[in-house]
Amino acid sequence: MIFGDYECHALDLGEFWVDGGAMFGIIPKLEWQSQMVVDDSNRVRLKTRSLLIQGNDRNIIVDTGFGNKLPQELLFYYGIENNPIDMNLILSGFELDVHHITDVILTHLHLDHTGGSTVKVGNTVEPTFPNAQYYVQTEQWEQACNPHERDVDCFIADDFMPLSSHNQLQLIDGSITLFEGIELMASYGHTVAQQHVVVKGRDQSLFFCADLVPTSAHIPVSWHMAYDNKPLDLFPEKDYFLRKAVRENWILFFEHDPNIAAATVKEGPKWIQFDREVEF
Numbered sequence: 001m002i003f004g005d006y007e008c009h010a011l012d013l014g015e016f017w018v019d020g021g022a023m024f025g026i027i028p029k030l031e032w033q034s035q036m037v038v039d040d041s042n043r044v045r046l047k048t049r050s051l052l053i054q055g056n057d058r059n060i061i062v063d064t065g066f067g068n069k070l071p072q073e074l075l076f077y078y079g080i081e082n083n084p085i086d087m088n089l090i091l092s093g094f095e096l097d098v099h100h101i102t103d104v105i106l107t108h109l110h111l112d113h114t115g116g117s118t119v120k121v122g123n124t125v126e127p128t129f130p131n132a133q134y135y136v137q138t139e140q141w142e143q144a145c146n147p148h149e150r151d152v153d154c155f156i157a158d159d160f161m162p163l164s165s166h167n168q169l170q171l172i173d174g175s176i177t178l179f180e181g182i183e184l185m186a187s188y189g190h191t192v193a194q195q196h197v198v199v200k201g202r203d204q205s206l207f208f209c210a211d212l213v214p215t216s217a218h219i220p221v222s223w224h225m226a227y228d229n230k231p232l233d234l235f236p237e238k239d240y241f242l243r244k245a246v247r248e249n250w251i252l253f254f255e256h257d258p259n260i261a262a263a264t265v266k267e268g269p270k271w272i273q274f275d276r277e278v279e280f
């Protein structure tokens, strides 16, 4: 899809499985089970879906999935089967390889969003995209480097420390215009300083939800994850972004929805609600 000067494509980086209770927090299974595929361990099927943004001589990737460094026990834990991921093969569909990526925007540094940012080369770990600048919010970087015990398992230093040691890290403070037509907006309910990407079009813009709205089932404000660190802050924040989405005609891009890559939203009786799927 085209937004302003940019052509945007979904990149399918594979599937994984996560506990359904953790994905839906206070919402009972009786309510969410009809919307998800559930396995015998009560895990729900999710995707890691990244975004490729091309235009103005840039090839930008938003988030990088789990990558190829997970040990066997974590591959098993997350039910990941199609690993390793061949990023060059995925990019070859766009006549690109990892050397052509100019910028990598990381919404946050949880392992399912940034694991693919680095690769093992012999005994060392190096940035996957050797010519790219990687963008992370300063507060998120600090959180990842000194994680709270609550989400310490979500941060793996090898996923992001090499970005700093190879001088490919750019720290961002709050909401900014990164490039003409591409804005970053920070949120704090899921993790401190998660950043969302808005690709601005004339009539319609694209909003990369990341873990603010991980799947289309999470559009109702109270349907949020037990993983969210500050649920009471998340409510007004999510409501703000979703109302802005209706007002400004945004298409929401879902990183983890197993089936629906993108959708629009509309006013509902209480909260903003799902409107229609958008082919991506």
Ligand SMILES: [Zn+2]
Binding pocket: 108, 110, 190, 191, 211
């Ligand atoms: Zn997360």
